[in-house]
Amino acid sequence: MTRMAAEQRHRIRFTLNGEAVDRACEPRMLLTDFLRHEIGATGTHVGCEHGVCGACTVNVDGRPARACLTLTLQVEGSEVRTVESLADRQGRLGLLQSAFRRHHALQCGFCTPGILMSLDALFARRANADEAEIRDVLTGHLCRCTGYAPIVRAALEAAAELRGETNREAVDA
Ligand code: FES
Numbered sequence: 001m002t003r004m005a006a007e008q009r010h011r012i013r014f015t016l017n018g019e020a021v022d023r024a025c026e027p028r029m030l031l032t033d034f035l036r037h038e039i040g041a042t043g044t045h046v047g048c049e050h051g052v053c054g055a056c057t058v059n060v061d062g063r064p065a066r067a068c069l070t071l072t073l074q075v076e077g078s079e080v081r082t083v084e085s086l087a088d089r090q091g092r093l094g095l096l097q098s099a100f101r102r103h104h105a106l107q108c109g110f111c112t113p114g115i116l117m118s119l120d121a122l123f124a125r126r127a128n129a130d131e132a133e134i135r136d137v138l139t140g141h142l143c144r145c146t147g148y149a150p151i152v153r154a155a156l157e158a159a160a161e162l163r164g165e166t167n168r169e170a171v172d173a
């Protein structure tokens with residue numbers, strides 16, 4: 001790296017999945033690139049790179065954000081969560097992920113991390129989110145191979161579980 005390039009890097013500090021990040025990055029580095037290439041958090045996928053497909057969605061201070069449209073320096077001081085935060089440290093799937101698996105709500109899985117993070121943010125602020133709200137969130141995500149019905153079913157079941165309702169048969173019907 002040239003001296004000039006080194007001087008262009010800025011210090012960035014934020015919290016990623018509960019752990020402090022304190023690095024240097026170039027001013028125009030996108031959050032997708034920082035997460036995937038600087039941190040190695042490759043769960044955040046990159047599809048269109050234009051804010052359309054939703055594959056790169058992460059949560060910034062509890063709100064879904066397109067990481068492909070976010071400069072890394074914009075998350076200074078923020079709490080960022082990616083799909084890696086949903087499973088526990090032993091790799092056991094989180095509640096929402098488990099519901100996706102039970103309902104076959106993914107095939108290639110390319111869109112899945114972004115959808116999970118948007119639904120996670122929805123359920124964090126709206127424990128009683130209904131099907132219309134879930135479908136509204138999904139309008140920001142493109143899935144080319146699963147179809148949306150299993151995704152909606154999985155999300156409804158996860159929402160019911162989060163509310164302490166465990167009647168899966170009723171949700172599946
Ligand atoms: S890669 Fe960010 S919205 Fe498609």
Ligand code: FES
Binds near residue numbers: 106110142144146
């Ligand atoms: S599971 Fe393949 S794009 Fe959604």
